[in-house]
Structures are given as C-alpha cells and as structure tokens.
Amino acid sequence: MTAKLDFWVFGDHRNYYQDRLTLQVLAKTRQLADLHQGLVTVVLLGHQVDEIAREYISHGAHRVLLVDRPDMSTYLLETFTQVISGLVQEYQPDYFLLGASDFGLELAPRLAKRLNVGLCADCIEFEMDTTKDRLVAISPAFGGTSLARIVWNERRPMMATIRPGIFSEIPHNDQAKGEVVQINQDDGQITERVKILSSVRKIHLSQGLEAAEVVVAGGRGLKDSNGFQLARELAQLLGGEIGATKPAVDAHWTTHDHLIGQTGKTIRPRLLINCGISGAIQYTAAIKRAETIVALNRDRHAPIFQQADLGVVADAGQFLPLFLTEIKKLLFQKITDAYRASLNKEGVKTDVSFGQRVKKLRQDRKLTPDQLAAQTGQTPEFIAQVEDDAITPPVSFLLQLSHALEIDPSRFLSDQEKMEIGAKRQEGFAKRTQSYSYQTLTPGAADKHLRGFLVSIEPKEKHKMVEYRHPGEEFIYVMHGELEVTLGTRVHQLKVGESIHFDSETKHKLRNISDKRCELMVILYTP
Numbered sequence: 001m002t003a004k005l006d007f008w009v010f011g012d013h014r015n016y017y018q019d020r021l022t023l024q025v026l027a028k029t030r031q032l033a034d035l036h037q038g039l040v041t042v043v044l045l046g047h048q049v050d051e052i053a054r055e056y057i058s059h060g061a062h063r064v065l066l067v068d069r070p071d072m073s074t075y076l077l078e079t080f081t082q083v084i085s086g087l088v089q090e091y092q093p094d095y096f097l098l099g100a101s102d103f104g105l106e107l108a109p110r111l112a113k114r115l116n117v118g119l120c121a122d123c124i125e126f127e128m129d130t131t132k133d134r135l136v137a138i139s140p141a142f143g144g145t146s147l148a149r150i151v152w153n154e155r156r157p158m159m160a161t162i163r164p165g166i167f168s169e170i171p172h173n174d175q176a177k178g179e180v181v182q183i184n185q186d187d188g189q190i191t192e193r194v195k196i197l198s199s200v201r202k203i204h205l206s207q208g209l210e211a212a213e214v215v216v217a218g219g220r221g222l223k224d225s226n227g228f229q230l231a232r233e234l235a236q237l238l239g240g241e242i243g244a245t246k247p248a249v250d251a252h253w254t255t256h257d258h259l260i261g262q263t264g265k266t267i268r269p270r271l272l273i274n275c276g277i278s279g280a281i282q283y284t285a286a287i288k289r290a291e292t293i294v295a296l297n298r299d300r301h302a303p304i305f306q307q308a309d310l311g312v313v314a315d316a317g318q319f320l321p322l323f324l325t326e327i328k329k330l331l332f333q334k335i336t337d338a339y340r341a342s343l344n345k346e347g348v349k350t351d352v353s354f355g356q357r358v359k360k361l362r363q364d365r366k367l368t369p370d371q372l373a374a375q376t377g378q379t380p381e382f383i384a385q386v387e388d389d390a391i392t393p394p395v396s397f398l399l400q401l402s403h404a405l406e407i408d409p410s411r412f413l414s415d416q417e418k419m420e421i422g423a424k425r426q427e428g429f430a431k432r433t434q435s436y437s438y439q440t441l442t443p444g445a446a447d448k449h450l451r452g453f454l455v456s457i458e459p460k461e462k463h464k465m466v467e468y469r470h471p472g473e474e475f476i477y478v479m480h481g482e483l484e485v486t487l488g489t490r491v492h493q494l495k496v497g498e499s500i501h502f503d504s505e506t507k508h509k510l511r512n513i514s515d516k517r518c519e520l521m522v523i524l525y526t527p
C-alpha cells in the first residue's frame with residue numbers, strides 16, 4: 001500500500017446540526033488515514049457553506065474541496081453525480097466513503113457505476129489485512145446473522161457507505177488546521193432532468209434516534225397503535241425518542257425512520273427501554289452499544305432478557321399506564337417544588353429553576369413555544385418569559401401545565417394554592433358573565449371542576465360580545481331564543497332545544513341573534 005493514501009468523504013450537510021452522520025464517517029476515515037499517514041478530504045457541494053467547510057476541518061478533515069454554486073443549494077442527484085465523478089477522475093482518490101443517509105444511498109451506487117468501481121454497502125467496520133496490505137470492509141450479511149468481510153478489486157477509488165450511528169465523531173477542535181480548496185466549475189456540461197420548484201426544510205424538534213440519550217422502543221407485543229402510543233408517551237416524558245421493531249413499523253404504528261435494527265438504525269443511548277420486543281438478532285445487533293437496557297416482556301424466557309440490565313416480566317398493557325402515571329407524578333412534583341422555590345415559599349431548594357423545568361418539559365414533549373402557549377392558553381411571549389425565569393407566573397399556570405401533561409394536580413397543590421386557583425376561576429367567570437345575567441345551578445361550587453348556570457343574554461342590539469377561552473370543556477343548551485356561538489373561525493347558530501359541546505380552549509363568543517331574550521343552560525368543566 002502506498003504511504004500517502006488519499007481518503008475522501010462525501011460532505012452530506014443537510015440539517016447539519018441534527019444529522020451528524022458525516023462527522024461519524026469523517027472520524028472513522030481520519031482514524032484510517034492516521035494509520036497510513038494518509039490525507040482526509042471532504043467533498044462539499046453547496047451554496048454559501050463556508051461555515052460547514054470549517055466545521056469539517058474542526059472535526060478531522062485535512063482538506064475540503066468546495067464547489068460553491070447557487071444551483072447546489074439543494075441536493076440534485078444527477079448534478080451531484082456528475083460533479084463528484086468529475087472531481088474523482090481529476091484527483092484520483094484511493095478511498096471514497098459516504099454515510100448511508102437517504103441521499104448517500106442514492107448517490108453512492110450511481111457514482112460507483114459511473115466510475116466503474118466497487119462499492120461495499122452498509123459497512124460497520126474496517127480492518128487492515130496486513131498479509132496482503134489491504135483494507136477489508138465489514139458489513140452485516142444474511143439477515144445480520146453473519147458479518148461479511150469484503151475486499152475491493154484494484155480499481156480506485158474503493159467506495160463504501162457507512163451505517164449511521166456506528167462511529168463516534170471527533171470532538172470539535174477550533175485549533176484544527178486544514179485547507180479549503182475552492183473549485184470553480186463551469187456548469188455548462190451538467191445535465192439535470194429534475195427541476196426543484198420549491199423546498200421546505202423540515203423542522204427537527206428532536207435530535208434523532210441515533211443521537212438520542214433515551215430511547216423507548218416498541219414491538220409487536222404492544223398489540224396495536226394505542227398500545228404503541230403508551231411507549232411513545234413514555235419516550236416523551238423521559239425526553240427521549242421513540243424506536244420500533246419491524247413488525248411495529250410494518251403495522252404503521254410509526255414510520256420507517258424509527259426502525260431500529262439491521263434494516264433500520266443503530267442506536268447507542270444511555271437508556272433503552274424495550275417494550276413488547278422479543279429480541280431477534282436483526283434487532284439486537286443494533287442496540288449493543290446502549291449503556292443500560294431495560295426490557296418489558298410478559299414472557300420471562302424472551303431472548304431480550306439476555307441483553308437486559310433490568311427486566312420487567314409484565315403485561316405491557318397493564319404495566320405501562322401505571323408506570324406513566326408514576327412518572328408524571330414525579331415530573332409534576334419536581335415542577336411544583338421548583339415553582340415554590342421560585343416564590344421562596346416553604347424554603348424548598350431545587351437545583352433546576354422553574355423556568356428551566358418548564359422549558360425542559362416543553363422540549364421533551366417536542367413542543368414549540370407557540371404550541372405550549374396554545375395548550376396553556378397563554379401567549380408565546382409569556383411562555384418565553386416564564387422559561388427565562390423573567391417572571392413567576394400565577395399559580396393557575398401550574399394548573400394549565402398539568403392540563404397539558406394530562407395529570408390530576410390536586411395532590412401536589414397546597415390548600416393555599418387551590419384557593420388561589422379557585423379565586424382565578426371565579427374571576428374568569430365574573431369577567432365572562434359581566435355582559436350577561438346568570439344564575440348558578442350549583443351553589444357553593446365556585447372552585448369546583450363542574451359548574452352549571454342559567455344564562456340570559458339580551459337581544460343583539462343591547463349585547464356587547466366578549467371573546468374568551470379557558471381550560472376545559474363547555475356544554476350549552478338553548479332554552480329560549482336563538483344563539484350564535486363562534487368557535488375560532490366557525491360560526492354555529494342554535495335554536496331552542498339545540499345544544500353544542502366544545503373544547504373551551506378554543507376562543508369562543510356568544511351572541512343572541514333573536515329579538516327576544518335568549519336563555520341557556522351552560523355547564524362548565526374546568527380541570
């Protein structure tokens with residue numbers, strides 16, 4: 001083998017900050033290059049991607065060949081194939097490694113065909129065959145039951161795709177030195193049959209399975225999509241990602257990008273919880289790097305228990321709901337502790353502030369600030385201030401949070417806090433009813449969850465409409481007159497004897513549209 005081998009890596013930089021695959025490929029390539037005093041070059045095609053080029057150098061590249069053109073701002077298979085194969089023919093690298101991303105899987109075989117070279121797909125390791133002084137690629141074969149050792153013929157470059165999640169990236173080093181070579185290309189010779197009319201970047205609220213610290217995986221033992229939803233909820237509560245076995249993906253309980261295993265992703269979380277999974281080799285091959293493995297299975301002889309650090313022999317349908325309730329309680333307890341600490345009440349000391357807890361809760365549930373604002377009936381600005389600990393919200397915000405968490409808050413709130421919330425309910429109702437006359441049907445229940453009223457609304461010319469929203473549900477039955485109920489953007493008209501039931505989180509307003517007095521029975525449920 002020659003002393004100075006030239007190793008190339010394809011710079012797949014879509015969603016750079018979420019998709020670390022190129023950095024994993026780069027790390028392995030740099031390790032191989034260091035063994036042979038070789039050079040690592042990243043081929044980077046894009047537009048205004050100088051920052052990404054510097055990032056590749058900080059993560060191990062000696063050199064970046066940069067083709068910067070406006071038409072490269074999105075990936076185009078034919079264009080990329082033509083440009084990269086041209087560069088390979090010009091520079092003649094010895095090895096060319098690509099991450100097995102969706103795009104890498106499309107691009108690599110096209111390049112290999114065009115260059116007439118060999119391609120080892122889905123590699124998980126490389127070894128040196130010292131007897132013949134050549135590199136050997138290792139890739140799972142025969143359903144993952146064997147590992148194939150593959151060598152290339154003499155043609156260069158020797159190409160391989162690398163499975164995501166196998167190698168660890170080299171930590172970012174600001175001091176790393178490298179060269180960025182700008183390639184000026186004339187686009188005259190390129191033929192591209194696909195024209196991109198528009199593209200939208202998918203917003204990633206999660207870091208992806210391969211990078212997740214916590215993964216909850218569900219299998220056929222969860223029975224149906226409702227059972228699988230329990231695993232998904234557990235993942236959310238723990239701030240993790242949901243993973244799945246093949247039967248769960250085949251049954252469409254989740255999408256293919258959550259598949260773990262030989263034909264899916266390899267993971268290495270700190271905590272992996274397997275629910276209703278038997279532990280077939282095609283699955284377990286991809287979880288070997290998990291630090292702590294928990295298995296939940298009703299069959300104590302299931303092979304997954306051989307991999308597990310902790311096993312629970314139980315029916316998932318019975319165990320998971322109880323487990324979820326306990327976790328929610330724990331979570332909410334921490335939130336109320338932090339809330340009291342922020343008020344300096346009861347002297348509870350917490351290491352994490354209330355705002356930080358709210359932010360983590362939101363992020364764990366993969367909600368944007370806007371979504372949490374909608375769920376709690378607040379504005380995004382209010383949520384931002386709470387998360388920054390710039391304000392301590394009223395105690396009723398705890399109630400709205402518990403609503404978003406679907407947890408009964410009663411056991412966590414002190415009597416004083418319950419009174420404050422009760423007062424808020426009354427205040428809210430007073431605001432709502434100042435334009436109406438009303439008579440309570442549930443005396444003494446002002447701070448209770450369920451309350452009933454007889455409401456009278458004057459004819460339209462006299463009545464000033466007020467729009468409101470509040471957590472809970474509302475039921476309205478028209479006893480006299482004619483009522484218009486506006487729910488968000490939808491308008492409903494109700495006559496005598498008609499009723500409507502709606503989520504009172506939706507902005508709503510009521511109007512008498514008849515000439516007579518309108519009388520209604522209103523039942524309010526407030527969580």
Ligand SMILES: Cc1cc2nc3c(=O)[nH]c(=O)nc-3n(C[C@H](O)[C@H](O)[C@H](O)COP(=O)(O)OP(=O)(O)OC[C@H]3O[C@@H](n4cnc5c(N)ncnc54)[C@H](O)[C@@H]3O)c2cc1C
Nearest residue numbers: 219220221245246261262263276277278280298299315316
């Ligand atoms: C070429 C090839 C590639 C493959 N690639 C993959 C891959 O990438 N990923 C993958 O996952 N599979 C893959 N497979 C399929 C793999 O062989 C297994 O069939 C699959 O992993 C089994 O999934 P499972 O554990 O969900 O289902 P099962 O093997 O059916 O296991 C279900 C488990 O749930 C338990 N259970 C049942 N009811 C309950 C309950 N109420 N409570 C608790 N536990 C319960 C059962 O005891 C059982 O252990 C591949 C197969 C082939 C041939």
